[in-house]
Amino acid sequence: MKNNILVVLQREYLTRVKKKSFIITTLLMPLLMVILMFAPALLMNIGKDAKTFLIVDETGLYSQAFTSDSKNNYVFMQDTVVARDSLRSGNYTAMLLIHGRGSDTSNTQNISMYYEQSEPGIDVISDIKSAVKTQLQSVLMQQIEGVDEKVFEKINRTHVELSSQDIQTGLQSYVEVKTAFGFICGFLIYFFVFIFGSQIMSGVLEEKQNRIVEVIVSSVKPMQLMLGKVLGLALVGFTQIFIWVVFGFLLVTVSGLIAGSGVNVQDIAAGGVSAVNMGGQQINASAMTEMMSNIQNMIASINIPYLVLMFLFYFLGGYFLYASLFAAVGAAVETQEETSQFMLPITVPLILAIIVMSNIIMEPSGPVAFWFSMIPFTSPVAMMARLPFGVPIWEIALSLGLLVLGFLLTTWLASRIYRVGILMYGKKITWRELWKWIRY
Amino acid sequence: MLLQANNITKNYAAHKALDNVSIGVKEGSIFGLLGPNGAGKTTLIRIINQITGPDTGEVLLNGEKLQQRHIYQIGYLPEERGLYKKMKVSEQSVYLAQLKGLSKRDAEKRLKFWFDKFEISAWWNKKVEELSKGMQQKIQFITTVLHEPKLLIFDEPFSGFDPINTQLLKDEILHLREKGSTVIFSTHNMSSVEEICDYIALINKSRKVLDGSVEDIRRSFSSHIYEVIMGSDENPSDAIRVQTDILESEKLERKNMWRIRLQEPNLNSNALLQTLMQHGTIVEFREMLPSMNDIFIQTVKNDSTNEE
Incomplete structure (x- = not known):
């Protein structure tokens, strides 16, 4: 009878993989991910109009501090009343009134900002504050304390660089890369669980709606039917991931080949220079080479095979955990509209995991990170976000163990709902009703 | 089985x-x-x-x-x-x-x-x-x-x-x-x-x-209802009625032909036939068995009343 699971699995797999939509999403998904990642940054630069600020400077100290650039324009005015009227005319973002400081030696500067309708964001305000602060520091040091201008410049340009290194592997670590990787992996798991989970749900619902399910369960046990579906879709997911990994591998190898042969890089970089020049900036060929090798180092700093392996584990675990629940929802209801009330409790833990993900990445060994990566409902997302930073083996083992227990439990629960639900028509399903089914 | x-x-x-x-x-x-x-x-x-x-x-x-x-x-x-x-x-x-x-x-x-x-x-x-x-x-x-x-x-x-x-x-x-x-x-x-x-x-x-x-x-659900078609110069109903229950009778289009429906729980069909033969020429004779539909309705109804 095992054979029957296979027959079901085969159908689920083939009908999905042969669909045009599968091929299209497989090709478009990476593109979509890239767009999703870069779109906010792009939008930030595209949609930006230059802002114009009116400044009334009662101290007369800050004409140097504000120089118009592509982002912001500054217009100085003498008279507060005129300035206020101008602001009301609507051509200005805001008006800054820099108050007199009372004493030349005071280290406090009060500024009032007036705006019309929309208040400038926190970025703008902190830009203004830091510009004023720098100028005030400069003035105080040079004019009051008599510090040499060069000395001040030097002190003002102080900066700190921190490089971290794994003491065992000796590899340099790039926290930014790990952060990005953690985010991407966590999101991918979330997406996969959702996409494949809802495909299972609509598959089950379809069988119920078109009334084929009773014919099928007269040949296949409901549990086998459910498992066949869940496994079939897991295989679809694997196929998709496999295609992407192969693509990704090809991409890395190709870029590695280019970076590996110095001459090539020089050529490419040289070609790039002219293009970059037009942008008004200069990057020479050696900087380009350095960047390339930097990227190589970054990629080398994370253990990709290990992460891919873990990704597959957590993807499978998380998928199995949720897939059967989605199947149970599909079996319990009769129309797509009814699904929402039962979807909510399933999706809440997933969404919660996504919400705390940034928290986890900021503190990968903290208590939030720990607990979320232990609870089976959130661990696939949470643990993937933590993994690039390194997680002790015992935690991974515990988390995976709990995940396995979790999906055994949900599969058992779901199958009890499933076997009753698929043959139940014309009954309004409530939570109490579901509980009854579980106990049958 | x-x-x-x-x-x-x-x-x-x-x-x-x-x-x-x-x-x-x-x-x-x-x-x-x-x-x-x-x-x-x-x-x-x-x-x-x-x-x-x-x-x-x-x-x-x-x-x-x-x-x-x-x-x-x-x-x-x-x-x-x-x-x-x-x-x-x-x-x-x-x-x-x-x-x-x-x-x-x-x-x-x-x-x-x-x-x-x-x-x-x-x-x-x-x-x-x-x-x-x-x-x-x-x-x-x-x-x-x-x-x-x-x-x-x-x-x-x-x-x-x-x-x-x-x-x-x-x-x-x-x-x-x-x-x-x-x-x-x-x-x-x-x-x-x-x-x-x-x-x-x-x-x-x-x-x-x-x-x-x-x-x-x-x-087993028979209520002993028979239908007979017979030829006779005069309506045989009156003569038959003396011996058994007649439910309905009618004259057919054909000359001197009568359709009679009767109920006789005491005689078997052969005995009944013998009685009828005395009153005319038998053309058709059959027992009217109840349809499955009648049996279904009757049984389900009885079952329900028994329960109450």
Whole structure:
């Protein structure tokens, strides 16, 4: 009878993989991910109009501090009343009134900002504050304390660089890369669980709606039917991931080949220079080479095979955990509209995991990170976000163990709902009703 | 007995679906499972199909306790039936056949045979959603019988079938019996029961209230009503009335012909005939057995009043 699971699995797999939509999403998904990642940054630069600020400077100290650039324009005015009227005319973002400081030696500067309708964001305000602060520091040091201008410049340009290194592997670590990787992996798991989970749900619902399910369960046990579906879709997911990994591998190898042969890089970089020049900036060929090798180092700093392996584990675990629940929802209801009330409790833990993900990445060994990566409902997302930073083996083992227990439990629960639900028509399903089914 | 269900009881949370129901289905017969809606027919059928299990009682197929491998010997056309809309007719039929244990090649070969027989080979590569309802029903019928099961179960097979398909289905069911198949079918279409069933069981309110061969049951429900057509110069009713109860009588168009309906519980038909012969020339004489429909209604009604 095992054979029957296979027959079901085969159908689920083939009908999905042969669909045009599968091929299209497989090709478009990476593109979509890239767009999703870069779109906010792009939008930030595209949609930006230059802002114009009116400044009334009662101290007369800050004409140097504000120089118009592509982002912001500054217009100085003498008279507060005129300035206020101008602001009301609507051509200005805001008006800054820099108050007199009372004493030349005071280290406090009060500024009032007036705006019309929309208040400038926190970025703008902190830009203004830091510009004023720098100028005030400069003035105080040079004019009051008599510090040499060069000395001040030097002190003002102080900066700190921190490089971290794994003491065992000796590899340099790039926290930014790990952060990005953690985010991407966590999101991918979330997406996969959702996409494949809802495909299972609509598959089950379809069988119920078109009334084929009773014919099928007269040949296949409901549990086998459910498992066949869940496994079939897991295989679809694997196929998709496999295609992407192969693509990704090809991409890395190709870029590695280019970076590996110095001459090539020089050529490419040289070609790039002219293009970059037009942008008004200069990057020479050696900087380009350095960047390339930097990227190589970054990629080398994370253990990709290990992460891919873990990704597959957590993807499978998380998928199995949720897939059967989605199947149970599909079996319990009769129309797509009814699904929402039962979807909510399933999706809440997933969404919660996504919400705390940034928290986890900021503190990968903290208590939030720990607990979320232990609870089976959130661990696939949470643990993937933590993994690039390194997680002790015992935690991974515990988390995976709990995940396995979790999906055994949900599969058992779901199958009890499933076997009753698929043959139940014309009954309004409530939570109490579901509980009854579980106990049958 | 090909199939023997013994003392089946099945409870759902709120109600008893089957209460100590036993049926036996003879090999090579057509067995009608009758009963009002909600009586428990579908539950019994689902138990035979191992879709659900009984709380107590057992089902034997060919003397063996029902096991999972037996599903290959059963073909089931449920009341709630359908097909995958987006799948090709051929792929879908092969899939369902594979679930019943046929190899892909075997399934295709047999399907070709049936498709030829029903003259629907042109549908082979069509998607199910392109077919009309009647066409889909033909496919459903084929996939039910394709693996040549010993036992065929049809739950309300005629509901939703158009008259042409209904006739086709009836003919096929009779044909399958000739070839040795055993058929259980549940219905409340009583005329079809008289037409094709050999045996029936009537289930009402989760209990079996009646079973046996259709012939025997109708005879046992006899209310001794006879119809006779006879020739006589004068109306024979008055003379007959002296000996037995006349329900109605009329003169036919033909010259000197009379149709008389009478009730006589005390005499057997031969004795009655002898009496009648004295009053005219007998042209037709038959006992009016109650229809299955009358028996159904009467039994269900009695059962309900007994309970109250």
